[in-house]
Amino acid sequence: MNNRDFIRQAPRTESSSNRSGSIWRFVHTDPPLLVGLILICCFGLLVLYSASDGNETVVRRQALVIVVGILAMFIVSQFNVHVFRSWALSMYGAGLALLALVLIIGVEAGGARSWIDLPGIPSFQPSEIMKIVVPLMIAWYLGSRPLPPRFKHLFWSALMILIPAVLIIIQNDTGTAIMVMMSGLFVVLLAGIRWRIVITGFLALLLASPAWYLFLAPEHIKSRILTVFNPYLDPTGAGYNIIQSQIAIGSGGVYGKGYGNGAQSHLDFIPESNTDFILAVLAEEFGLLGILFLICLYLFILLRSSYIAYSAKDMFSRLLAGSITLTFFMYVFVNMAMVSGLLPVIGLPLPLISRGGTAIVTFFVCFGLLMSIQTHGRLKES
Numbered sequence: 001m002n003n004r005d006f007i008r009q010a011p012r013t014e015s016s017s018n019r020s021g022s023i024w025r026f027v028h029t030d031p032p033l034l035v036g037l038i039l040i041c042c043f044g045l046l047v048l049y050s051a052s053d054g055n056e057t058v059v060r061r062q063a064l065v066i067v068v069g070i071l072a073m074f075i076v077s078q079f080n081v082h083v084f085r086s087w088a089l090s091m092y093g094a095g096l097a098l099l100a101l102v103l104i105i106g107v108e109a110g111g112a113r114s115w116i117d118l119p120g121i122p123s124f125q126p127s128e129i130m131k132i133v134v135p136l137m138i139a140w141y142l143g144s145r146p147l148p149p150r151f152k153h154l155f156w157s158a159l160m161i162l163i164p165a166v167l168i169i170i171q172n173d174t175g176t177a178i179m180v181m182m183s184g185l186f187v188v189l190l191a192g193i194r195w196r197i198v199i200t201g202f203l204a205l206l207l208a209s210p211a212w213y214l215f216l217a218p219e220h221i222k223s224r225i226l227t228v229f230n231p232y233l234d235p236t237g238a239g240y241n242i243i244q245s246q247i248a249i250g251s252g253g254v255y256g257k258g259y260g261n262g263a264q265s266h267l268d269f270i271p272e273s274n275t276d277f278i279l280a281v282l283a284e285e286f287g288l289l290g291i292l293f294l295i296c297l298y299l300f301i302l303l304r305s306s307y308i309a310y311s312a313k314d315m316f317s318r319l320l321a322g323s324i325t326l327t328f329f330m331y332v333f334v335n336m337a338m339v340s341g342l343l344p345v346i347g348l349p350l351p352l353i354s355r356g357g358t359a360i361v362t363f364f365v366c367f368g369l370l371m372s373i374q375t376h377g378r379l380k381e382s
Contacts, residue, residue: 028077028375030308036301037352037367041066043297044353050260051274051281058274058355065357069364076368080376081317084369088133088140092160095133098126099167112173112347125358127168127176131183132362132369134164135323138187143316148192157188174221175334175346182330186323224344231341241277242341244269248280249340256287274355276347279339294353298332305367308374317373324366 024031045059045066052058076084084091098116107115107123117123138157142149149157161184168177189198213222223238231239231246248264251257260266262284265273273281282290302325309321328351335350337343349356351363 025375027074028371029074030304030371030374033301033304033308033367033371033374036297036304037070037364040294040297040301040352043294046259047278047282047285047353048274048355050262050285051265051278052355053266054260062355062360065360066352066364069361072361073364073368073371076365077371077375079372081320081369081372084136084372085140085143085316088136091133092137095126095130096164096167099130099164099171102126102171103167106171112171114168114171114173114176122357125176127164127171127173127180128358128362130164130168130180131176131327132365134161134180134184135187135320135327138184139316139319139323142187142191143314143319147315148194149188154188154193154197157184161185173347175348178346179327179330179334179348183323183327186326187319190319190322221344224346228341228344241271241345244271245277245280245339246341248284252284252287252290254288256283256285256290259285261285275349276335276345276354277339278354279336279350282353298351302329305370308370312373321370321373324370328363328366 045063048062049056049059102114102116105116106113107117109115114125114127115123116126137160141157141160142153145153161181165177165181168180213225217225220238223234226233227239227242231242233239235243244264248262248270251264252262257263262281264270264284265281270277270280279291282294286293305321305325305328309318309325312318312321331348331351334343334346335348335354338345338348349359352360
């Protein structure tokens with residue numbers, strides 16, 4: 001008989017870290033991603049208060065939208081992501097119907113007729129919802145087929161991406177249309193499309209660009225493109241936003257002028273100072289250090305999202321998570337480049353910082369899908 005049979009052993013107890021981990025998995029929440037989102041939203045409210053010239057109503061409304069977004073994120077994360085996979089086709093059809101409805105009863109705001117405002121419900125922007133629905137649809141379509149995708153599958157994927165994009169362009173919302181197209185294209189790229197197709201498509205786009213600019217591009221788009229090269233060609237018109245934004249960024253220096261001391265924003269030189277150009281306010285008041293702090297927060301969220309996409313257990317989840325991560329990155333990159341004068345002004349908000357409604361809620365829904373992919377996948381393992 002072994003002496004170990006007579007050794008009294010204490011019952012094994014689950015460590016506190018394992019218990020806390022199981023609790024987070026039980027509520028289907030990813031703690032690192034949640035902390036990153038809360039930090040960036042709190043910083044955004046701080047910047048928004050100054051950018052709106054101390055308007056507490058604007059800040060309260062933004063805080064309410066964030067709370068609604070977090071609740072939506074929590075609700076979405078409770079469902080297995082494959083539930084949304086089964087709804088992909090229905091959601092895509094409903095999204096197209098809403099985009100068509102905008103063309104009939106849409107309300108114009110900020111130069112784009114892209115809002116639905118019906119009595120009894122808050123106004124919302126269907127085009128923003130499509131940045132969730134389009135990658136969901138393409139991931140559903142390609143995830144159940146052999147990869148890399150064949151030409152016929154690429155053709156139908158391109159058609160499913162172009163239809164909503166064209167409907168959004170008709171609404172005069174070019175920026176959102178580009179991001180909706182990119183969200184779908186990211187799924188196609190992650191599906192393992194052959195490089196010769198990518199290079200051929202890029203060259204075709206490059207060769208077609210001059211013809212589009214000369215014969216199809218609207219005048220306001222042409223003027224915005226020209227201002228990238230020289231905003232002083234029209235300093236009081238198309239180039240005004242970029243000039244004032246660059247002045248604000250340059251005057252902030254390394255340390256900034258101090259919170260609430262930005263002259264460009266508080267004297268109303270920066271248009272859309274609490275929406276598209278809120279980064280210029282941040283740069284003027286917090287300087288280079290404030291910009292670097294914001295970039296670090298974004299990098300943390302992007303790295304965590306990339307890890308979730310990398311560790312996804314099936315192709316559909318991997319394609320969807322990768323597209324969400326890359327689309328979020330594109331929003332951050334394009335807004336920062338736009339405000340700095342490196343890209344044309346196309347009216348894209350700075351994610352989770354700019355004042356918004358539908359855009360913020362849809363971002364949180366996207367992160368809810370990421371949390372669902374992360375936590376439900378782990379529950380399957382355990």
